[in-house]
Amino acid sequence: MVAFGKKLKETQIEEWQGYYINYKILKKKVNQYSRQIENGSGDHLLVLKDFSFMLDNQLEKIVLFMLEQQGLLAKRLSALREQQDTAFQQGTILDVSEVREAYRAVGQDLLRLLFFVEMNAIGLRKILKKFDKRLGYGFTNYYVKTRANHPYSQLQQIFKHVGFGAVVGAISRNLADLQDNEGSYVSIYDQPILHLQDPVVTSIRAAVDRLTNSTNFLNFMGKHAMIMQEDLPSPSQDDVGDQAFDLMSLLLNLMNTFLYMVNTYIIVPTADSYSLSLGAAATVCGAVIGSMAVAQMFSSVYLSAWSNKSYKKPLVFSSVLLLVGNVLYALAYDLDSISVLLIGRVFCGLGSARAVNRRYISDCVPPKLRMKASAGFVTASALGMACGPALACLFQAKFKLFKLTFNDDTLPGWFMALAWLVYLLCLCISFKEPPQPECNIVPQESNRDTKGNRTHNAMENGLEQPLLKSSEEKQQDDDDEEGQDFDQCDEDSDESHKPATSIVAAYRLLTPSVKAQLLIYFMLKYAMEILLAESSVITGYYFMWSTQYVALFLACLGLTVLPVNVLVGNYISNMFEERQVLLASEIIVCIGIVLSFKVGIPYTVPQYVISAVLTFVSAEVLEGVNLSLLSRVMSSRLARGTYNGGLLSTEAGTLARVVADGPRRRLWGHIAAQSALRLQYIRAQLEENLRAASRNFGLCLTE
Structure with missing residues (x-):
C-alpha cells in the first residue's frame, strides 16, 4: 500500500x-x-x-x-x-x-x-x-x-x-x-x-x-455491521468491483445472514419444553442454545480461512451443515434423545457463515455500495432476530406423518431444514463466484502513464475516513532527509499494511482502546443473551406464560432494533458525542439489569417487561455506537484477510453467548436443584412437626 x-x-x-x-x-x-x-x-x-x-x-x-x-x-x-x-x-x-x-x-x-x-x-x-x-x-x-x-x-x-x-x-x-x-x-x-x-x-x-x-442512519448501520473500510483503497478498486459485482450473489449472502439469525432464535421459546419432553431439566435449554454458540467459535475461523480461496463453497458447506443440524434437532423428539438434540445444534453452529457474510461485503462489494450492503447485513440480522420467535409462535400444530412427530417443539427444526434446502438450491444455481485476485488480494498502486490519469481515478475513488479516526496507520516521508531516523520508526512499509496472518498477529494489533471496546461488546452480548435465553424459563416459572406469549414478547423485542437504530443514527448521534451515548447506554443497561432482580417484593409482569425493554433497547444502542467507535480505532490491517475486525467482533460476541448459556446455566440449575431439595426438606420437617404437635394436642385433650 x-x-x-x-x-x-x-x-x-x-x-x-x-x-x-x-x-x-x-x-x-x-x-x-x-x-x-x-x-x-x-x-x-x-x-x-x-x-x-x-x-x-x-x-x-x-x-x-x-x-x-x-x-x-x-x-x-x-x-x-x-x-x-x-x-x-x-x-x-x-x-x-x-x-x-x-x-x-x-x-x-x-x-x-x-x-x-x-x-x-x-x-x-x-x-x-x-x-x-x-x-x-x-x-x-x-x-x-x-x-x-x-x-x-x-x-x-x-x-x-x-x-x-x-x-x-x-x-x-x-x-x-x-x-x-x-x-x-x-x-x-x-x-x-x-x-x-x-x-x-x-x-x-x-x-x-x-x-x-x-453521521446518518446508513453510515451508522454500516458501522454497526463492523465491516471495515480500507484506509487507502487502490484507484482501480471501483472499476474492478463494478465488473465483478453480482447483485443476486449479494442478496443470497444477506439471505444467509437472515436465515441463520432465524435459526438461532426460533428455538428459544420452546427450548425448555423440548428439554423437559426428553426427560432433561428445563435449565438444560441453556446448553441447547449455547451449544450452537460454542460451535460457532470454531466455524467462524475455518470458514473465514476457506473464503481466501472461495466464497461459494463455504456458503454451500454451511447450508448443508445447517440442513443436517435442523433435521437432527427435529428427529431428537422421536428418538427420545437429548444427545441428538445437542448434536443437531452443534451442527447448526458449525454452519455459521457470518464471518464469510461480512468478508464478502468487505472484499467483493464495490466501495460505493459497501455501506448500503453493510446496512443490509445489520437489517437482515435484526429481522432474523425478530422473525425467529414470531415463527415459533405460529407452530402450534400437532400431528404425525410417516411416523415422524410434528409439534411446537419439532416444527421449528423441520421448517428451518426446508428453508435451508430451498436456500441451498438457490445458492447452487444463482450464486456467482467472484474473481479471487480482485476480491481477496489487497491491490498495489499501479503506475500510471500520466498524472492526469492518476488524478481522475483517485477522484472517482477517494478516501472516506473521518477526522478523528485513530487506527494504527503509519506514513512514509518522501524526500525527507532530516528526521529520517524518526520516519523509519513510525512509517509503514508495504509489509506492515498486509492483513494479519494469524490470530496472534491480529491480537497484537489490538490497542488498549480496541480491547476496551471489545470488552464492552462482550458484556452487552452477555446481557442480551441472558435476557433472551432465560425468557422462557423465567416467564414460565413466575408468570406461567405459554410458548405463544414468550414468542410474541421476544418478537416485539426484536422489532425494536430497526426503529432504535433509526433514532440513534438520524438524531441522537447528531446531537451528542458517541462517547456520551456510550456512557448513557451503559448506565441504562445497568438500570435494566438491576430492575430484573426479585428483591423483597413479589415479582410482577410490569417489572419484568420494563427491565427487559430497558436492557434490550439500551444494549442495542450500545452495540451500534460501540461498533461505530471500534471501526474507527481498529488497525487498517484488520480491514481484510482471514483474521479481520469482523471476525474478532464475531468471536467476542459468540464467546459472550457461550459464557452466558453454558456455565451460568449449569450453576443456576445446580442452585435451583439444591434450593428445591432444601425446600422439600424444610417442608418435610414442618409436616413432621405439625403431626407431632397434633398428636400432643390430641393427648392433652384426652387427658
Missing part, C-alpha cells in the same frame, strides 16, 4: 500544488518537536502554540482557495444558465448538446475540487494523529473541538463541504432539464425519484458522500 505522503505528491493537481497542505513541512516540524521534548529543550505550551499557528495558516490557505474555486464554478454556471435559456428559445439540438457538455465539464472541475478538499482533509487528520503519537498529547481533540465549534470555523468549511451543495444542485437540475426533451423534463424537485442518473452527477454525489463527516 502506498504511503500518504507519496500518494499526495503523485495525485495532486499540478496547477494547484501551492494550495495543498504542506504535509512534508508539518512532518518535519513534528520530528523537530519530538527531538526537542526528548532532549528537554522544548516547552510544551510553546510547541502547542507554534503547531496550532502552523495548522491555522494551512487551513486558511486551503479554505480561501476552495472558496475562490467555488466562485469560479458559480460564475461559469451562471453563464451556462443564460446559454441554456437561449438554446431552449432557439430549439437547436446542437446548441443544447453543447450546453450539456459544458455542464459536464463544470462537473468534472467540481470533482477535481472535491478531491482537492478530500486529500487536504486526510492530510490534516494524519498529521494530527502523528503529532499525538509522537509527542503523547491529546492535541487532536483539543484542536478539532476549538476550531470546529467556533462561529467562524474554517475547519467546518472543509469537513462540512460548505457551498458545494448549491453547485451540485445546479449541475444536477440543469443536466436533468437538458435530458432528452430539451427542457420539458419534470423538475428534479417535483420528481426526485426520476432525476437524471448522469455519470458525472453520480460521481459528484459519491465524492460528496465520501467527504462528509456527518
Whole structure:
C-alpha cells in the first residue's frame, strides 16, 4: 500500500500544488518537536502554540482557495444558465448538446475540487494523529473541538463541504432539464425519484458522500455491521468491483445472514419444553442454545480461512451443515434423545457463515455500495432476530406423518431444514463466484502513464475516513532527509499494511482502546443473551406464560432494533458525542439489569417487561455506537484477510453467548436443584412437626 505522503505528491493537481497542505513541512516540524521534548529543550505550551499557528495558516490557505474555486464554478454556471435559456428559445439540438457538455465539464472541475478538499482533509487528520503519537498529547481533540465549534470555523468549511451543495444542485437540475426533451423534463424537485442518473452527477454525489463527516442512519448501520473500510483503497478498486459485482450473489449472502439469525432464535421459546419432553431439566435449554454458540467459535475461523480461496463453497458447506443440524434437532423428539438434540445444534453452529457474510461485503462489494450492503447485513440480522420467535409462535400444530412427530417443539427444526434446502438450491444455481485476485488480494498502486490519469481515478475513488479516526496507520516521508531516523520508526512499509496472518498477529494489533471496546461488546452480548435465553424459563416459572406469549414478547423485542437504530443514527448521534451515548447506554443497561432482580417484593409482569425493554433497547444502542467507535480505532490491517475486525467482533460476541448459556446455566440449575431439595426438606420437617404437635394436642385433650 502506498504511503500518504507519496500518494499526495503523485495525485495532486499540478496547477494547484501551492494550495495543498504542506504535509512534508508539518512532518518535519513534528520530528523537530519530538527531538526537542526528548532532549528537554522544548516547552510544551510553546510547541502547542507554534503547531496550532502552523495548522491555522494551512487551513486558511486551503479554505480561501476552495472558496475562490467555488466562485469560479458559480460564475461559469451562471453563464451556462443564460446559454441554456437561449438554446431552449432557439430549439437547436446542437446548441443544447453543447450546453450539456459544458455542464459536464463544470462537473468534472467540481470533482477535481472535491478531491482537492478530500486529500487536504486526510492530510490534516494524519498529521494530527502523528503529532499525538509522537509527542503523547491529546492535541487532536483539543484542536478539532476549538476550531470546529467556533462561529467562524474554517475547519467546518472543509469537513462540512460548505457551498458545494448549491453547485451540485445546479449541475444536477440543469443536466436533468437538458435530458432528452430539451427542457420539458419534470423538475428534479417535483420528481426526485426520476432525476437524471448522469455519470458525472453520480460521481459528484459519491465524492460528496465520501467527504462528509456527518453521521446518518446508513453510515451508522454500516458501522454497526463492523465491516471495515480500507484506509487507502487502490484507484482501480471501483472499476474492478463494478465488473465483478453480482447483485443476486449479494442478496443470497444477506439471505444467509437472515436465515441463520432465524435459526438461532426460533428455538428459544420452546427450548425448555423440548428439554423437559426428553426427560432433561428445563435449565438444560441453556446448553441447547449455547451449544450452537460454542460451535460457532470454531466455524467462524475455518470458514473465514476457506473464503481466501472461495466464497461459494463455504456458503454451500454451511447450508448443508445447517440442513443436517435442523433435521437432527427435529428427529431428537422421536428418538427420545437429548444427545441428538445437542448434536443437531452443534451442527447448526458449525454452519455459521457470518464471518464469510461480512468478508464478502468487505472484499467483493464495490466501495460505493459497501455501506448500503453493510446496512443490509445489520437489517437482515435484526429481522432474523425478530422473525425467529414470531415463527415459533405460529407452530402450534400437532400431528404425525410417516411416523415422524410434528409439534411446537419439532416444527421449528423441520421448517428451518426446508428453508435451508430451498436456500441451498438457490445458492447452487444463482450464486456467482467472484474473481479471487480482485476480491481477496489487497491491490498495489499501479503506475500510471500520466498524472492526469492518476488524478481522475483517485477522484472517482477517494478516501472516506473521518477526522478523528485513530487506527494504527503509519506514513512514509518522501524526500525527507532530516528526521529520517524518526520516519523509519513510525512509517509503514508495504509489509506492515498486509492483513494479519494469524490470530496472534491480529491480537497484537489490538490497542488498549480496541480491547476496551471489545470488552464492552462482550458484556452487552452477555446481557442480551441472558435476557433472551432465560425468557422462557423465567416467564414460565413466575408468570406461567405459554410458548405463544414468550414468542410474541421476544418478537416485539426484536422489532425494536430497526426503529432504535433509526433514532440513534438520524438524531441522537447528531446531537451528542458517541462517547456520551456510550456512557448513557451503559448506565441504562445497568438500570435494566438491576430492575430484573426479585428483591423483597413479589415479582410482577410490569417489572419484568420494563427491565427487559430497558436492557434490550439500551444494549442495542450500545452495540451500534460501540461498533461505530471500534471501526474507527481498529488497525487498517484488520480491514481484510482471514483474521479481520469482523471476525474478532464475531468471536467476542459468540464467546459472550457461550459464557452466558453454558456455565451460568449449569450453576443456576445446580442452585435451583439444591434450593428445591432444601425446600422439600424444610417442608418435610414442618409436616413432621405439625403431626407431632397434633398428636400432643390430641393427648392433652384426652387427658
